[in-house]
Amino acid sequence: MGFLTFFMVAFMPVLLTLLLASVGLIFAMDRINLLGPTVRHNLNNLVYYVFNPCLMAAYLAKTISLDAMIEMWFMPVNILIAFVIGSAFGWVLIKITKPPPHLQGVVIGCCTAGNLRNLPHILIPAICNEPKSPFGEYSICMVDGAAYVSITMAVAGIYTWSYVYIIMKRLAEKNNEVDTHHSVVTIGSSSEASDLTETLLNSTVGGLVSMSEKIENGALRFINTLTSINLRMLFTPTNIGVITGLVIGVAPFLKNLVVGSNAPLRIIYSASDILGGTTVPCVTLVLGANLLKGLRRSGLSALLIIGVIMVRFVALPLLGIVVVRAAHHLGMVGPKPFYRFVLMFQFAVPPAMQVGTISQLFETGEGECSVIMLWTYIVATLAVTFWSTLFMWLVI
Structure with a gap:
């Protein structure tokens, strides 16, 4: 296959996603208002609580096996590497562009968390469905593709609501502390200057703590960091669906009970499969509708936007090629071309929509x-x- 053929195979799913998102954006406009805030909220709830869990449970129950889990052991490591490298690039970016404190968490979040919950589920099946797909016939391609997508979505969700959540939470708290400090200084400067000087001197003396106290404080901060992980967010309906699908998939007795034309409980799988099939169109329409908010905002530094784009679409994909090829050379990744493609693809996606959700939770830089x-x-x-x-x- 030539490069042009690969380009057309890759372009058609992206074009499909763009068209669906454009429909969502148009329907969210005030003149039409079919996807207004209330509708988007209700549709998001349906996706969050019903469609996505059913999709994950059905996908994994059918496609996952113990052998497949062993084969894909590197995938969670690969996604973690992408997140860690992205956060490092995000930290460098805020040092260069010096955004306001309330935007630092958003910048690092956008550089860290890629959209591995929605785009792979849209694009990878679409690539399999292309007549000239380099990864074989649709039925064969989707057996592996469904497993790759499901694990990708589950792992990315866990990392987003732990690693990224903690970073953005800490930066939001730091920003609040700075605002509070400035308010205190402003109030005190006019009437209590001498008291403020005395307080600062006492703080300086009190800061000379012993080494043992520093170690103790460091340990307490580490414990606080661990406890700040939002466990409720980790056990989301989607991840519960993932766990259910994994248990059924790796247990032959349960799989034969639920999956297959002769399975006694096949009606449960069929219902989950039908409900899960609505996830892609719903998510893509909402994604396009959410982008409408960006058209109504301005004043953000162009250098900052360009920096995020360079991180997500230049630096991370290049490093993704290095990471995956090195892992393949060292025997940590098997020979399947489709598997290596998905691992590289995990480095080349736009920011996750969950970053916007987290920014709304902390009311910083929405x-x-x-x-x-x-x-x-x-x-x-x-x-x-x-x-x-x-x-x-x-x-290939």
């Missing part, structure tokens, strides 16, 4: 996050196509 999302998803139309084409060419 509008600016919408602007970053808008521009990164516009650029993703070409960037994801290019990198998908290159990844196919490298693994």
